[in-house]
Amino acid sequence: QGHIRGTFLMGQNPAAGGPNARLHRDALRRLDWLVIRDFFETESASVWYADPEVTDPKAIPTEVFLLPAASVVEKDGSFTNTERMIQWHDRAILPPGDCRSDAWFAYDLGKRLKALYQDSPRERDAPLRHLTWDYDSGNLGIEGEPDTEQVLREINGYHLGERRQLRGPAELASDGSTACGCWLYCGIFPEERTNRARAKGQQRHGTSVYGEWAWVWPENRRILYNRASADPQGRPWSARKKLVWWDETAQRWTGYDVPDFEIAKAPGYRPSADAQGLAAIAGDAPFRMHGCTCPMVSKMVPCRCSTSRSNRRS
Template identity: 40%
Template sequence: MADCRYNSSVIGGENCSVKLSERQQDKGQFKILFNFGSNSTVSIPDRKMVAKGLSKLDMLVVADIFEVETAQFWREPGLNPKDIQTEVFMLPAAFVYEKAGTMTNSSRLVQWKEVALEPLNESLPDLDIIDHIFKRMRELYAGSTAPKDAPILKARWNYDDEHGEPSPLKVLQELNGYDETTGELLSALGDYLSAPIGTVSTGCWVYAGVTGKGNLAARRDGADSTDLGLNRNFAFAWPGNIRVLYNRASCDAQGQPLDPERKLIWWDAAKGEWTGNDGPDVVDKTKGPDTPEGKIAFKQNPEGVGRLFAAAYTSGLPVTPSADVLPIRNAGMCVDGPLPEFYEPIESPAENILHPKVQNNPCANIVSTEFGDVKEYPYVLTTYGVCEHFCAGGITRNIPWLNEIMPEPFAEISKNLGKKLGIKEGDQVEVYSARGKVRVRALVTDRLQTYKINGKDQETIGMPWSWGFASLNPGPSTNNMTMAALDPGAGTPEYKCCLVNIRRA
């Protein structure tokens, strides 16, 4: 897991870190937890559930740069270590510049990087740690005939380089994929898509082609003769090094660019193929615009066309499919309906004027069990980050000069609210919700203004959330107060809105 805003992966509309914490505190169903680069003790909303869950583990293994709050959760003020039987192991991990591998950003650009600095002392890259643990586990399971152990014993685990050390490039090659009939790397995405089922493998199909003709993610040629900012020889963009997705939509019905000054792709009748300045995002490069395949501009959608809303749909199935026919492409719809809809947060000072009878999302996954009333908690808390501290602060709160610039969390309020409550800049205040409270300094600014919502004045309190009880720069955790209510589709918690009150401390 990356040390990210939600410290989670999302499966089936559930935020796995939040749901794990909920189930663990209630049932204690997990015995061992491996925690890589995640600091959920700080980042999870309504975070007291995290300590309760971790306290029910038999063993917790934390791999990180510093001893973050999660690695020493039993030391948090208010907890009694004598009541916590969890055995905790801290594995020193390598920092980003101390390991090779790839970084992929939101523009789909996969960029390879080499080791810049050797890891300090006994710290190791994540890959090395996982590799050592898995190999040791397989040794312990050797000779077992139990079906449940077969995945461990039969797993293809061959990431060693010529020196016997785990190679990040071997991992990227596995993501790229192999032709299982020859053992050769797949050279392009088309090789994977056109192969018979069972003849190719890939760790992630959209990465097919990234290492098939050398490590394309390592390319650093920034030249761009098109002046379109495509830079197709710089690193690798998934899938297929296509820089603009759905670029078939940039052409007319005859396959020619709608904008001659900004040509992405076009149909070359002489060559009988789609070509262009970008990689053609089409079903088949040899199928012209007069064919059913060549007309499709949105090939990732099973319907092949753009959508105003998403409905459950499966393409590639006959009306009466036989038992051996597999669905080719599936499309699901949003968990809470085919079209976006507005609902108020679970805790809100306002009525839903669009749907007075349906205040909140009826499909919301509500984990918190304590809720505040607007009469007792009249203000809206919204949380945010600051430039000096990244996410849960596991690294940045251990860097002295960043702590000097941003030494502590704060509660940012409008001048109107400050005047109303007699709170001045720098005053100690207590912010509290139905779930918890913190004591911080007040920041009275013009950045926050009094809103007019449904004809009523409404105040907002803004607070950064990157602090915890450990590190060089400990501080109170804003997520003491936040609400663990999850969006049913993405699993994103309501970090941006819950009800609180504030008073001078």
């Protein structure tokens, strides 16, 4: 419809891999410009001339920029699998020729945009003018290559006043005293020189938890909703497959995994009628955050209880 004039494709090939590839190809040919970063010319890069649907390449208005990308062994960074596990990798060799990492491209583009708008008087450009964009590594063998671990430190978050790294999302504050790129990753870089994505601990806890290998978002929790592995009283359903349980002596949840529950909320806790947010979740509930826990749920009828209302508000 002409609303989008250009786009970037980095590691994506919608002309061949999209759910409606023909629609994607048609849309790409309507752009003014298209930037593609990849190892070779993909179907998306050649969509203006090599597609069988194109009868006259000269009639395609899209200007395509194909930029060579560095492969995984040619750059520092991390990769995340479907277990939510983030593992760090170091560059093995320098990329050939003009090949550059995605981080280099984004960092260089950011510096160019800041320079372009540095004298802009428009208020809408103020965030870009005042943006702190200082990730130069200086020692990675490639001019302009950013320090990706410094980027991860900022994504983790820190206390603004003392510039101390946040140890987890529980330290995030709503008063402006902390900064964080994404709360899910808060805790991956808890100290200045501690990148937990580099962890290589091989000790097994219980039957299946390797909590010291790499880092899993959020909070290095290997199995989400692991409170459900214990019964309403906080005792493991299975002694062989137990993950977390309530320690009556210590008055806290403990176990082989990071408990997916408020750490000090006892199984016997019951919320008041006007409780809101997490305080509205009973201690014998299976999940930290979920909808109503009242008996009306099992009757499959709309619930109007205070617990349900407070959870919707939160």
